Amino acid sequence: MKFLELVNKRYSARSYKADKVEKEKIDYILECARRAPSAVNFQPWHFLIIRNEENRNKIQQCYAREWFKTAPVYIVVCADKSAAWTRQSDGKSHADIDAAIAAEHICLAAADAGLGSCWVCNFDTVKLAHDFQLPAEIYPVAIIPIGYVDEQPQTHSSRKAIEEIATFL
Numbered sequence: 001m002k003f004l005e006l007v008n009k010r011y012s013a014r015s016y017k018a019d020k021v022e023k024e025k026i027d028y029i030l031e032c033a034r035r036a037p038s039a040v041n042f043q044p045w046h047f048l049i050i051r052n053e054e055n056r057n058k059i060q061q062c063y064a065r066e067w068f069k070t071a072p073v074y075i076v077v078c079a080d081k082s083a084a085w086t087r088q089s090d091g092k093s094h095a096d097i098d099a100a101i102a103a104e105h106i107c108l109a110a111a112d113a114g115l116g117s118c119w120v121c122n123f124d125t126v127k128l129a130h131d132f133q134l135p136a137e138i139y140p141v142a143i144i145p146i147g148y149v150d151e152q153p154q155t156h157s158s159r160k161a162i163e164e165i166a167t168f169l
Contacts, residue, residue: 001112010107011156013116014067016147021073025113029075029146032109036102039094044084045102046138048076058131063123063143071145076128077103082137099141106144116149 001009026049033047050059051073059074077099084095103119110117120143128140 006108006112008156010111010117011153012118013145013147013149013153014118015150016070016072016116016145017150018070018072019148021115021147025115026073026146028113029106029109029115032112033077033102033105036098036105038098038101039085039087042083042085042094043098044080044082044095045099046078046080047102047106048074048078048132050074050076055132059128059143061124062128062131063120068120068145070150071147073146075106075144075146076132076140077106077142077144078134078138079141080138096141103142103144106146110144110146114148115146117144117146119144 030047030049033045034043036045038044050056056074059076060069079095079099081093081095084093084098086093107117107119121141123140123143125140128134128143129138134140
């Protein structure tokens with residue numbers, strides 16, 4: 001599959017079947033995330049794979065949307081600020097940037113594996129960190145629900161024209 005085809009295949013799925021996601025597919029997704037680029041190759045990420053009912057209930061309390069509850073698997077993408085590269089000129093830590101790159105690799109790998117996914121950033125990060133006992137240096141960046149899609153979108157969301165987002169110099 002060409003890359004643009006894969007990018008077009010990926011969308012924010014908000015309805016999942018109850019079917020279990022095979023471990024081989026989760027392993028494939030994690031391998032793709034593991035190979036994501038990061039600043040100075042520091043790889044400051046950690047992934048929580050939420051599959052059992054008790055932990056699914058915990059994570060659903062951090063983002064109380066009905067559609068969110070339909071996902072059989074959640075991958076919490078975390079950044080490890082103690083392992084991240086920091087730019088000297090302005091002190092910018094790249095932990096969240098690197099974690100976001102890995103998160104998008106997860107979404108694209110899920111699409112490639114025939115699964116749906118959705119970026120979720122509007123969640124209670126404090127509750128999630130507490131409920132899953134994250135160390136102080138590790139913080140959640142995104143929750144990505146993963147599963148077999150129950151309903152295909154009618155249309156993809158619109159995108160700005162190239163002329164609106166790029167300046168050729």
